[in-house]
Amino acid sequence: MLSDSDRTVRREMKCKLAIIGAGPSGLLLGQLLLRAGIDNVIIEKKSADYVQGRIRAGVLEQGTVDLLREAGAGRRIDDEGIVHRGLELVFGRCRDRIDLQGLTGDGAVTIYGQTEMTRDLMEAREASGGLSFYEAEDVRLHDVDGERPYVTFMHDSQPYRLSCDYIAGCDGYHGISRHCIPQDVLVEYERVYPFSWLGLLSDTPPVHHELVYVNHERGFALCSQRSASRSRYYLQVPPTDRLEEWPDSRFWAELKRRLPDKLSQRLVTGPALEKSITPLRSYVAEPMQYGKLFLVGDAAHIVPPTGAKGLNLAASDVGTLYRILKKAYQENRFDVVGRYSEIALRRVWKATRFSWFMTSLMHTFPSREEMAFERRMQQAEYDYYVNSSAGQKTIAENYVGLPHDLVD
Ligand code: FAS
Numbered sequence: 317m318l319s320d321s322d323r324t325v326r327r328e329m330k331c332k333l334a335i336i337g338a339g340p341s342g343l344l345l346g347q348l349l350l351r352a353g354i355d356n357v358i359i360e361k362k363s364a365d366y367v368q369g370r371i372r373a374g375v376l377e378q379g380t381v382d383l384l385r386e387a388g389a390g391r392r393i394d395d396e397g398i399v400h401r402g403l404e405l406v407f408g409r410c411r412d413r414i415d416l417q418g419l420t421g422d423g424a425v426t427i428y429g430q431t432e433m434t435r436d437l438m439e440a441r442e443a444s445g446g447l448s449f450y451e452a453e454d455v456r457l458h459d460v461d462g463e464r465p466y467v468t469f470m471h472d473s474q475p476y477r478l479s480c481d482y483i484a485g486c487d488g489y490h491g492i493s494r495h496c497i498p499q500d501v502l503v504e505y506e507r508v509y510p511f512s513w514l515g516l517l518s519d520t521p522p523v524h525h526e527l528v529y530v531n532h533e534r535g536f537a538l539c540s541q542r543s544a545s546r547s548r549y550y551l552q553v554p555p556t557d558r559l560e561e562w563p564d565s566r567f568w569a570e571l572k573r574r575l576p577d578k579l580s581q582r583l584v585t586g587p588a589l590e591k592s593i594t595p596l597r598s599y600v601a602e603p604m605q606y607g608k609l610f611l612v613g614d615a616a617h618i619v620p621p622t623g624a625k626g627l628n629l630a631a632s633d634v635g636t637l638y639r640i641l642k643k644a645y646q647e648n649r650f651d652v653v654g655r656y657s658e659i660a661l662r663r664v665w666k667a668t669r670f671s672w673f674m675t676s677l678m679h680t681f682p683s684r685e686e687m688a689f690e691r692r693m694q695q696a697e698y699d700y701y702v703n704s705s706a707g708q709k710t711i712a713e714n715y716v717g718l719p720h721d722l723v724d
């Protein structure tokens with residue numbers, strides 16, 4: 317392996333912000349900053365097709381939609397996004413609608429696949445002439461706690477060096493950025509749940525016009541959608557399950573067993589376009605900045621998808637960092653740069669709490685004798701929240717998304 321000094325560095329570049337990763341965090345941040353005249357370069361290890369093809373989130377908070385529009389990538393979501401003003405919760409024989417609009421004064425969420433959002437942002441960046449390196453190799457961050465941080469990487473077998481003012485680690489949970497924070501500085505909080513989600517995407521009409529979250533004694537199920545003709549379903553499965561144990565026929569039969577009769581009878585099945593198993597964890601790394609490095613999105617935190625917060629939390633980190641860098645470069649307010657972690661973590665922990673709450677409420681935990689009390693507590697928790705206006709309002713205002721923190 318060549319050391320940095322041994323290489324005959326081919327390309328010296330400079331920008332204000334080096335962005336590691338071209339997922340939703342990196343693309344949204346890059347596009348917002350380009351439009352604010354703050355130049356940036358994105359370095360991504362996978363191909364653009366691979367990044368765009370990842371099937372993931374599907375529910376966007378209004379704050380995320382607003383940022384997409386501000387990034388100049390909101391036209392298609394305005395045309396094709398499906399606005400949802402309510403959702404349903406099912407627990408045993410109880411089926412309750414949460415009136416998102418009525419409980420939050422016109423709040424709502426928009427159904428729009430992460431793949432579509434990624435495509436819109438890639439196209440917007442292309443149109444803005446933003447510089448991106450896909451399929452970059454051996455990406456390394458240097459002097460993140462010094463005055464002149466820089467990134468080195470290989471692209472098309474050529475060595476590059478990118479000097480920058482700041483680095484945004486938008487490289488996800490398995491990225492390299494978080495590991496640049498010294499172990500005696502980084503504090504990690506984690507809860508691994510005793511189950512995973514098996515997801516299936518199909519070109520079948522959704523079983524219901526709104527999302528349905530089910531706590532059935534056999535396990536959690538979620539009925540979501542991407543359009544009037546494309547559905548997304550999830551089943552809680554043991555963490556040891558493998559995809560090959562779940563042929564489509566078994567998935568549909570199990571989903572039917574967990575849905576209320578009326579929905580089960582209406583369910584239209586079809587071949588899986590995609591199937592994946594995702595282990596569930598809550599994870600937060602503090603601080604979310606170190607020297608000239610910022611951690612953004614999944615690089616800093618992971619939430620169980622039960623609260624539909626993962627992508628939206630990444631977007632709110634982006635909004636906070638964007639507002640800070642805009643204030644710094646446009647108003648010479650570099651004093652606010654040091655406040656990113658403090659501001660971002662306030663909302664990260666509240667979204668982590670809600671995602672943990674929804675996961676604890678709606679999943680069945682391994683039923684051992686001593687879990688009998690916990691199951692009764694779960695039922696009482698559900699019964700209280702859906703039958704109390706305060707409880708329903710709590711679920712509604714967290715689900716549509718708490719306000720993004722402003723930077724004063
Ligand atoms: P991402 O992980 O999306 O992007 C990080 C990018 O950095 C990737 O493109 C990666 O290739 C790149 N990268 C990594 N290491 C690098 C390196 N060394 N150099 C350069 N680039 C590097 N959220 C929901 O709200 N609802 C859901 O249903 C949902 N389902 C999910 C299912 C799965 C399987 C996963 C993994 C996540 C899911 N999420 C869901 C959460 C997900 O949507 C994330 O919150 C979202 O992708 C976060 O975006 P980023 O922070 O950009 O991280």
Ligand code: PHB
Pocket residue numbers: 372373374375527538540541548621622623624625
């Ligand atoms: C999805 O449509 O992928 C989805 C919706 C709601 C969630 C999680 C995933 O809570």
